[in-house]
Amino acid sequence: MNSVIFLGTPQFGATVLEGLVKAGYDVKAVVTQPDKKVGRKQKIVYSPVKDLALKHGLPLYQPPRLSRSEELDEVLMNICPDFIVTAAFGQFLPSRFLKTAKIAAVNVHGSLLPKYRGGAPIQYALRNGDKETGVTIMEMVKEMDAGDMYAQATLPISEEDTAGTVFEKLAPLGSQLLLETLPKIADGSCQKQPQDPDQVVFSPTISKAEERILTSMTAEEAKNLVRALNPDPGAYLLVKGQRLKVWRAEVASDNSSLPAGCLLTNSGRFAISFADNTVLNLLEVQPTGKKAMKIKDFLNGQGKKFVPGERIVDEDKD
Template sequence: MRVIYLGTPRFAVPTLEAIVSAGHDVVTVVTQPDRPRGRGQTVTFSPVKDCALAHQLPVFQPERIRRREAVEVLAAQRADIMVVVGYGQILPQALIDAAPLGIVNVHASLLPRLRGAAPIQWAIARGDRVTGVTTMQVNAGLDTGDILLQAATDIGPEETSLDVGERLSHLGAALLLRTLEGLAAHAIDPQPQDDALATLAPLLRKQDGIIQWNQPAQAIHDVVRGLQPWPGAHTAFRGQPLRVWRSRPARVATDLAPGTLVIDSGLFAATGQGQLLELLEVQAEGRKRVSGADFAHGQHLSHNEQLGRTEISGPEIA
């Protein structure tokens, strides 16, 4: 097949690699424009552009893909199909109509659950035990197109969004190849999504990472695991930001107010429902990541110091 590939992040690289390895003719790779990043504002390529250049594939980087000129450039490639994985711009209907087999998206959830920009993070932050990938036909809606194929995977109790994302990127690559084969053979019957079962996974915001200490320990632990690497789970300690990198629910009851620190064999914080959460690794603003025990020692913590403000609105955990 003649394929136009649209993608930007690291998650999209395995699928591009798989398409190339399978022998498909990738006529153009579309990715976001180069941007200055980091403290030095060094101009860097997207992971997908790096991959495309390594395979000597043509790269197209329009500022806005909805512009007529961009659509005309891609339509002139006469691709059989387009594949999009985390591209980062909304695709116009004119582009959706430009290839005979349309545009296929690899989405990192079991649609119609978790439509939106951050399905991996929200799956974990909301305590899901199973997630997966879906190939779907792109339409004008937000992840509302017909489902082609799906593949599920369990979420381990200690896995982070980085762990699950890496696995899903390869699961999605394999599923996309099966999808291309099935479409070529007219062997896939697209299934409409049931909108009544849809949930959303919106773009993450800084405030989504604010820890609500009045939530149960497991719910907070899920937020710690899910919202990595950004925005991260964070709270306030002595009026300054404190990030929690790793945690573990403790099988110990307490009658302390949520957010109260407890020093025992490690560093713990009281949560809702009379539970404790062990803070395994934390990071104060401008400091390195350290174990909870080392943080307690370095800060000369005393019992009953408080973290955060439990009334601050944070992520939906239910």
């Protein structure tokens, strides 16, 4: 079976790596991001890819910056595997390293390229209200996500999907497509297709400022932002100077003549007016310093302190 160097970090990457291991590929090395410290106690957390590599006893490397690491020059450059495979790694790979692959260096990318090149393709698909997404197996080149495409598979997006659920669905789809495609690349039967430069759409990492739900959005746009940023990092409203994270929301069937940012009702539902007379029902929220809660629990506590008809969403400060 062909040899592989694998690079990835989150669960999406772990699922792809698991597929390679189970299929019998000779994984010579696994590269993932360094461990993170999370929470007030700064607990060290391994990436899902690291957990899987340790489970299978695979050689593991965690350079903070691959392009300037001793591991690259002293180990990885000398392996010369048949394939270099990446799946949500999170770092640029030096061209000199990519060229050490005897057959090909390929990436499992979570979009239907050339749409959504970059680090947040799933989030952009949800934020933009797309009805489908997919996976592309592509050749890795120096320019981000610009290589020729070997294969694609599509996935419908439901109204209930979040970034988390789409990731969960795309991971096995990407693993399966990769395992179907690698043998065809190896035997020369897989024809590469160049990306149409006129169809390129970029999806850079979501900025902190973009996490905020603005009342200049329609209710549909606000709901899609909530879906795109669930489960991480979460979208939020600024309500009377306090951040209120919104984990689930729905577009209400009724409209409102109130200015955007006003509370319609806090009786049975928590409904806020948005642009174009649209209304958003908040379904699950998280006040600052508290755990996420269903809206009925929020209404039993803080929700009643707001008066229907008043503007509760701040626009000009954070």
